[in-house]
Amino acid sequence: MEMLAKAPKGTRDILPDEIHKWYYVEEKFREIANRFGYKEIRIPVFEHTELFERGVGDTTDIVQKEMYTFNDKGGRSITLRPEGTAGVVRSYIQNGMSSWAQPVKLFYDITAYRYENVQKGRYREFHQFGVELFGAAHPGADVEVISLLHLFFKELGIKNLALNINSIGCPTCREKYNQKLKEFLGTKLDNLCHTCKERYDRNPMRILDCKDDSCKQMVVNAPALLDHICEDCAKHFERVKSKLTAMDIPFSIDKGIVRGLDYYTRTVFEFVSENIGSQGTVCGGGRYDGLIEACGGTPTPGIGFGLGVERLLLEMDNQKIEIPAPKSPDIFIGFVGEQAEELAESLTLKLRAAGISCDKDIMARSVRAQMKYANKINSRFIIILGDNEVESGKVELKDMTTGETKDINIDTIVDRLLKYKIGN
């Protein structure tokens, strides 16, 4: 196949036969977010590169090697958003949301872009649902966000999604911990893999989830960050845990969760599936109390998450969760002859104007071919117009599911179909 007729690597079309699944989860997410008091925000697909360097963190993989960055014709460095939080934070500052009624509760439904090798559940253009909650430092905020996800998955009928939580403390306790970790690893430095030797100086925490066997062994008895967070952070985490328990939201503690984005503080969490391959993280999020300040705003606590829609759909497919079928047309109008064609055209428009989904042939096909088409598009009713019908004003209304027909006046067809729709 030629390049011309080929979507770029890591992108794909969402075709008409699957779009109802997207409508379904999008509508569910929107509806639940609204129920929790979150309002939708729409942000640009691209931002100034500096925003992501600052907001996501310039030591992260995302910024170092995964961004779609280019210069526009004005010489500005522009980057396609690799995630949603940075853009929403920028908007929060730019639009003075700190003077809105607090807290500010926002949700979004976006595409995001990362230049990575493609595999199951991972694309270069992908979709994220997300929520950002600004202004609330209280552990109740962490729990509200998590409970939104809990309810979302529950109402979609998804089972066996494990909620893992951890606390990665604040910058102060992380600094202290990094010292401790370096002391622990100092004697073992020679046994670490090449990348981990570099991590030792820049970000020693990353050594903990290295997949290298030798590194894994070295790290078995390493101190865990969670055991070394400061008193305030520990207290915060305790309250999050007890609130989750009180709300009957099951969770496990995973001391290994170290979010890949620099901005996280304190609570971090993810919802993980075991059966959609190695890309099992359907949703990841956490608290980012220093981010708004780091982006030039006044110090404001924040918490949010990003949810991978492709992975969500993959998991639902895996669990054989039924998604309501798309609506089929109410009626197809067949015709033969020129007079009948004109009647069919005006009648079709009249039905459509009345809110009835109606279709007719526009390829000058035989009545037989028209009927086959009506069947293929799954039309509920059909009528056929010819000279007789034009003259008498009467028509046979046929129910395609039962094959039954009924003689009716053409004038009454709108009412009949409206009644059918309401009653059904």
Next chain:
RNA sequence: GUGGGUGUAGCUCAGUUGGUUAGAGCGCCAGAUUGUGGCUCUGGAGGCCAUGGGUUCGAAUCCCAUCAUUCACCCCA
């Protein structure tokens, strides 16, 4: 960036130790039914066998390269 699998019709796939006109099912179009769908039957369209090179009398088949795709590692949604 690293490693493995796979590239034949719109889709899912056959194709014998290399052998001459490359097949099936599904889908699409038309007809059987000149004004009535589904079921059935008949016919039709649709292929540079991913691309380029090599071996050979002869390559979809064997070899090399490139590209694409997919799974995995790293990392993440």
